[in-house]
Amino acid sequence: MGAFFTAILAKVVGFAEWIGRLFVAVFVAVWDLLRDVVTWPFDQLLDLAKSGIEGIDVSGITTNLSAWGSLxxxxxxxxxxxxxxxxxxxxxxxxxxxxxxxxxxxxxxxx
Structure with a gap:
């Protein structure tokens, strides 16, 4: 009879450990989601700034740099x-x- 209760207790302990691992996995997933929600707009803002900077025409500056060589x-x-x-x-x-x-x-x- 003692082996029966030991087996039942082992099953309950295994289920509790599984619930604990599940809770930790859900917490980590929610934490990653919240972190991505915060960093995604910042990443998009940096991409927008990058495309804006790439759109600036600096050919006037680079053409005048050759004047230093003619001195x-x-x-x-x-x-x-x-x-x-x-x-x-x-x-x-x-x-x-x-x-x-x-x-x-x-x-x-x-x-």
């Missing part, structure tokens, strides 16, 4: 000694940071 060697040397390349990089970075900050809401206070 005489002495002028290029003096510009390098004066740090004109570094200054242009700093100015371009500052402009880029300012434009990116304009995209953030509530930061457009002073400009």
């Amino acid at each position: 005489p060697a002495e002028v290029s040397n003096i510009l390098g000694l004066l740090g004109a390349g570094t200054a242009i990089n700093i100015i371009a970075s500052a402009i880029a940071v300012r434009l990116v900050l304009q995209l953030i809401p509530f930061v457009r206070l002073g400009s």
